[in-house]
Amino acid sequence: MTAAALSDILSSARVVALPLRTRFRGITVREAVLFEGPEGWTEFSPFVEYDDAEAAAWLAAAVDFAWAPTPAPLRTSVWVNATVPAVEADRVADVLDRFPGCRTAKVKVAEPGGTIAEDAARVAAVRRYLGPEGRIRVDANGLWNVDEAEHAVHAFADCDLEYIEQPCASVAELAELRRRIKYMGVPVAADESVRKVADPLAVARAGAVDVLVLKVQPLGGIRSALRIATEAGLPVVVSSALESSVGISMGTFLAGALPELEYDCGLATVSLFEADVTAEPLVPRDGMLPVSRVAPDPALLAAHEASADRREWWLERVGRCHALLSGGVAGTHYSDDR
Incomplete structure (x- = not known):
């Protein structure tokens, strides 16, 4: 440090x-x-x-x-995704209205007490809002077992998922699910299996996932996250940890420094806040955020x-x-x- x-x-x-x-x-x-x-x-x-x-x-x-x-940024702005909490399907449009220009949405699923039918209805509502060209990823935070995750992927099949994030908790479960759904063409991404383990590269070495989700604070900083991305050799998504605009700015610099940035970043979560610490919060404009520092008001x-x-x-x-x-x-x- x-x-x-x-x-x-x-x-x-x-x-x-x-x-x-x-x-x-x-x-x-x-x-x-x-x-x-x-x-x-x-x-x-x-x-x-x-x-x-x-x-x-x-x-x-x-x-x-x-x-x-x-690190010197390679780009001055980054594409970002909308984030849809585990709300009822009829509230999806109100949520997505707060993410102007975003072409991608991450949808929270597997909420404790919820059902796959409710998740499927939420994902379908997002697909209707974004249209056929929109990109949809879902995030289960490791709360399914392999059978539940496989069933969910089939339930979402009509919505053409970009990937499914942390569907199961363990590396072994992720590898098994990836094997089972490979024929469906739905990539598997890891978040908690990168940031909450002793070895953040273990999931990549095991061939258990197709995409890594990198969050700069839990990974110890921009340089640490860049090293993980380089050594993993997999596509990465830079995401937030539900920070204010000051914390989000750290994520934009990580995204700005990556040589390749295939996926839209999960850095637009300030739109989920009622208030922020700056009069010019880092919320998406035309689906993008600038790579810039923020000083609070x-x-x-x-x-x-x-x-x-x-x-x-x-x-x-x-x-x-x-x-x-x-x-x-x-x-x-x-x-x-x-």
């Missing part, structure tokens, strides 16, 4: 709580720590249920983005400041994660100095 004293991080740290338009990943408010370094503002926002060892990689990424120059930082107890909770977490990084622990994957 690029060196940064804890005092330097805390001196500018602001903790914000941003409301979401729709429940997403079980939450209605997204909390984050924003702080400023020599290169600009950055974000630390691991989900609250993650332990310190996993969250430390998020801090490594945040510090690297604020203290080290970014002081008035918006104040308006969305977290409560005192939540601020204390987050700053203590920053301190614990910084101590882990200083001791050479950088989560469950590559650290920036490997």
Whole structure:
């Protein structure tokens, strides 16, 4: 990790709580720590249920983005996909209206308590909205077994999926599903099997997937994610971890630095928020986001400041994660100095 004293991080740290338009990943408010370094503002926002060892990689990424120059971008803007939470089919159009110009949609499926029939209706509604030329990917967050995932792929067959993301939890299950559905021409993508394991390349070496989903914060930073992409030798999708525009800007620089970017990026999730920390949020225009840094607006930082107890909770977490990084622990994957 690029060196940064804890005092330097805390001196500018602001903790914000941003409301979401729709429940997403079980939450209605997204909390984050924003702080400023020599290169600009950055974000630390691991989900609250993650332990310190996993969250430390998020801090490594945040510090690297604020203290080290970014790799030279190969493009000035990136195509992005719309994201459709697990809403009822009749609400799909309202969600997609918030993603102007996006030609691709990622649809959340396998919501606990939901059914494949409900998922299929949601996916079909997205297909009707996008038309025959639109691209649809679905994301199950590893919640199906192989049989359930195979059944779901058949249920979505009429909607011409671009790929299915993390349909099952384990590498062995992904490999088995990929074998079963290969004749259908639906690629399998990995997300959690890249960012929540000790070896992010294991799923690629096993031949279990066709596409890797890369999220810059959990992977320890832009350079770490670039190395994973290079060594995996598979097409990649750059996606968000439900960040504010400050965190999304980190993802745009990863996407901008990739030599090849075949798939639209999952970086348009600011459109799922009711509020942001900048007056010019990174939301899609003509289906694209610029590769650019974002500085928060002081008035918006104040308006969305977290409560005192939540601020204390987050700053203590920053301190614990910084101590882990200083001791050479950088989560469950590559650290920036490997």
